[in-house]
Amino acid sequence: MSNEIEAIKDPGLPAHVHRKADSDPAAANRAERQVAILFGISALGTVLLIVSYIFVPQDLFIFIPVMGNQNAHQLGLGLGMAISLFFIGMGAIHWAKTLMPDTEVVAQRHEFRSPDSDRKEFVDAVKSGAGASGLGRRSLIKKSLGAALGLSALSPLLLLRDLGPLPKKEFETTSWKSGTYLVTDPGNRRIKASDLEVGAVAQVLPEIEDPEHRALSDIGKDAVLLIRLRPQEFNLTPAKLAMTHDGIIAFSKICSHMGCAVALYEQQTKHLLCPCHQSTFDVTRGAKVIFGPAARPLPQLDITVDGEGYLVAREPFSEPVGPSFWERNSQ
Amino acid sequence: MTIESGLGTVANYVDERTGAAAWMKKNLQKVFPDHWSFLLGEVALYSFVILLLSGTFLTFWFDPSQREVIYDGGYQPLAGLKMSAAYASTLHISFEVRGGLLMRQVHHWAALIFMSAIVAHLLRVFFTGAFRKPREGNWIIGIGLLTLGIVEGFLGYSLPDDLLSGTGIRIAEAIIQALPVVGSYISYFAFGGAFPGESFIPRIYTVHVLLLPGAFLALITAHLMLVWYQKHTQYPGPGRTEKNVVGYPLMPTYMAKAGGFFFIVFGVIAFLSAVASINPIWLYGPYTPGQISAGSQPDWYMGWLDGLVRMAPPLETHALGHTISWNILIPGLIVPGILFTGMALYPFIESWITGDKREHHLLDRPRNAPNRTALGAMSLTFMLVALINGGNDIIATHFSLTINQIMWFTRFGVLILPPIAFVITKRLCLSLQRADRELVLHGRETGTLLRLPHGEFVEVHEPISPEKAYLLTAHEQPPALELPAVDAHGVKRAGGLRNKLRSRMSVANAEAITKASVNDLKEIDHH
Structure with a gap:
């Protein structure tokens, strides 16, 4: 026996546990009905939104325990919108969780690093490209380009000059x-x-x-x-x-x-x-x-x-x- | 056969015109790991979409102008008052446009949740080490989004030109004005003259609705494309390795869950907007520089900054006819600058300390990276103390304390508490590692007591499952970097101080409780 430390082994992905709806058609139908009910509640929310928008006056206040006096128009619009959106989400997720495949899938990753030959060619291409431009050798071009680029950055700054007057002594x-x-x-x-x-x-x-x-x-x-x-x-x-x-x-x-x-x-x-x-x-x-x-x-x-x-x-x-x-x- | 064949026709139509089938086939089956903490970034994304929708609605009525008008709308307490067109149109949206107030509240709540989700997402990414190679670039994009979010939020709540937000702009102007040499010039350019002028609201409106949303869209697109291309990280566990990704295929399960989740986020924001009033600007009145309301507070994501400014000691340098306001520059610009730069560079700093240049796709459990977790806790403590001081007036009135007590507590606390948090967190992490080791070696405490023949009581331990044992021991425990002052040839290394620092930090970083191994288990069996 060597003294090498032996790590605890990976037992692999646990076995998939099937849901009731996967095997029992009655459970699957029940799940379908539940999803439909959730979507139905959403529709009721939209109805509440429409009714509040058209029929509830904007200055109607109602008393609600805990919350106190509330504007009925605002509350109806907001709750209607909340219900209509929230239950679409609940329905979709319930659908995914009960009826869509829930088997975990394994995909492979690949290292991002390219093969060494590609990397070398890439570096060579960059080097030869830069060499061909002569940027390294022709220092006059390099310096004048740097100066020109630097100077051209002044123009947007200059163009902002008329944003406002100079403060002169106005702060004082x-x-x-x-x-x-x-x-x-x-x-x-x-x-x-x-x-x-x-x-x-x-x-x-x-x-x-x-x-x-x-x-x-x-x-x-x-x-x-x-x-x-x-x-x-x-x-x-x-x-x-x-x-x-x-x-x-x-x-x-x-x-x-x-x-x-x-x-x-x-x-x-x-x-x-x-x-x-x-x-x-x-x-x-x-x-x-x-x-x-x-x-x-x-x-x-x-x-x-x-x-x-x-x-x-x-x-x-x-x-x-x-x-x-x-x-x-x-x- | 109806929906399926219909979609088939569409797929066929698209492919014949773009040749996208090969790409789509691969990507529709793309695997996404599932975990609640992966939803935090999604909340931020969905809040952003909600912000775009509700914000567009608001632009239809909002008048971004500081032109003076006399209010003649429906809200009687402000009737006949002079105010800016921006404020008057915000009142109009709130009281006359049906659903306008709801949309204002949706927009503001979505902004608060957007920022909360970004911060929570950032903490998840930090504490699990998801920022490590190859994801450093995406971390920096994320820091950019956080920074833009703070600016965008500030500009947004400044637009209504009410007394509270106008005071916020006044403070922003003072920060600009405090800049050495150029401050008064930049202030006059930004405001088109003396504060408040009539130019600032229209200008920040363009930035708020065009420039920054454009930048957001570009950065979010890059952020998501990188997630897509690099594939999502996953938590460690049986069957999960650095070389694979375990989860649900995009179509249909993940799509339905993510799509459904968008509606849930929207629904929750709509619910909050329906029942919880936020930023009731009609109570604050129009902005005028001569007035203010007590308890002036920024939104929460600016609160830490305001807290730092509040706790700053009254330091100014007066020399040679010039003034430098350290009491503004240090808390308002220098400290936040250091914090955000450090945060952006953290992936590179950590990799420099550990010498680890490999790719990482398996997340760390925070306890298995004690130094990083402790650093995170330290930064959070700093921010929390600053945030507490940002609300010192409110806290003082609610808890019958004096402002002075809170201010002195935070002035010292902001320096003393973070290091304490570091030490405690690191010890906690190491203790949790020890507990993990115990669990693997001696099993789970069942709570069942057993009386032995000679009268001794022992608790029965039950071995844990191989899956759990693997999860608790799957992490690496790399040794500290060895950086001797002289190299193999006896030559002194360059940059001695740097090396020493790196070496010290590497040793601290590698501190760990040796994880349980098969050898340990065998030894126990042996006894």
Whole structure:
């Protein structure tokens, strides 16, 4: 006896087990009837679909236990479609499983590798073809072809140039100017400082001549949140404190992380939370980031009031609002 | 004689004009192995067909335009509001077109199931080693389809221009904007100016309904042709070898089952669409950059990406008048790039480690490839932790946790848990191998207790069938690669560090519990 390890032998494919329908004609007929019933249920589904489409009004709601109030039209259409399709599938599979041949068949595989002679001829053909073209020897052709192909790839890029204008300085500017009035959104009404109670929060936009046609791209940069605290609650540098008015502080509503609207304000903690990635900003400390992925505080807008007590911007934003970009000069 | 002779006439007609008989004869009897896990790819294929059908229906009414309109349709809560034509036409499909809402739901459910099926299919292929030679190319096509699927799905749910999806586009714009040097330019080109502009929806509409479906069709065709030509893999078992394929002939059994299965997938999707509301855009309202709804979530296949972005530490580099947002670039582009590249190259990496360049048509049982299985479990754990953080706000409100707790858990978890999953999975695989060995050598535990004359209790073991014994021992256990630092002539090999790495990984990869053999059985008999 050698020491070679002997693997456990392959007993070969197990013997085929015949189904009842293979030998018993009554079982086969029963299976046929079952398939027919399944197809029949499918037909009923189609009828339900047609009836729902034509006769069930679109605004009819019915109460169904567990599911609650459901639109009968939608439900009828959907269930009808589901039944009509599902039972065609069930019928076909039941048919295949009970009546079609279920003997496993063995087919042979062949290695994909070609015979060595073919492989050699193939390689030779490639080599001689490449040799005949002279690509290897004629380096001038090779280099100039490479350069030409590379350059020609520029043309599709160039043709895409007119997809849009150049950004110029637009990422860095908003509609806020010195003296721009703050107006409500929605409503476009000027706001008096006295309209805001302590603890209140409001979304505002810069006043423009034609508020009916305010561009979404402007809102995307101009949106500002107004929050009123008690002045003693602030913990700000003198410069930042001077940008508030009587406890009213204004921040860009556009998240400094990825530009979502920073819309969740927790009155108790005085935190602003962005619902997209949960960056959390502390209002009392000038929207300093206290949690989450944002790397910069929300830019603060310098506000004051005019002679009649209406809120206005004293200065435009001193830094770009919204997410970072390559040209942004962040300090 | 009716149907049979009719089909015979058709076959005759076709052959006389194409000479296809020889090819058809061979291929109609093509053998397909049967296993439930082979249906996962089929689900993906059928969902794609359903997507094409339902998507075409939706294009008949959808207006891919960001032109501003005043809503005057039947849904009263939004009456008189300004919105884009895209959003208004989606409302029209939902409320006025009969069956429109159903088709929207079919389209969205089919997309979710399409992506789920692709991922499940990918896991099946990975854990059974079906990607090995000669199927590496098809693996890469599959990774391409997965990637395109993620993009296509994102573009699709962005089209209605509702508040939720518009927020998703805003985030995509921020990722583009964060690209060093070219970011702001590419953003302005993509959006035709400042975000959101009026160009983006029409542009992604063309990509969504023409460009990407075309790419899908081409890749799916190549994917299926390769499966056909290379023949399907099969699970190991008695009578199944690397040289054969055991299963059912295409005509009629497999055709009926596969065709029937298409209707079942369609039926299930229609059922879900009938009873489970998905993406009720009328509740979100039209998009405006100044507003947002709490609990903003992407579809599940984007959730891991969003989770990574959420957990990123607040890192930005500010230097020389420029800003680089690592908090966006690392989770949004660099990590996914590494993951997907690694995934695409995995067949080549594994073959480099094992030195195995042979063809494989028999699948591995996952326990018999402990390293690969552990690697898969590790990657899944990473994705799962990221996905959990993608839903941290929802989880926080449902389980009375704070966002901060979940965020800190996932920030550490995403680094610590995957290696733990690797170790546990590998040990589990080896334990299962040990159990297999026990089973072959000592048989099945019957649960019958026997009291011996001297009072000792023993459990009666029953030998397992030769088929089962073969199944549990059919796998190969190749030794680790031998890569000595000096070759046979005493010359130091080039690339010492590379060799050392390869050697170490090969040893780890070859770790196994020696499978039971006839010799072992004889030895037991002997005692």
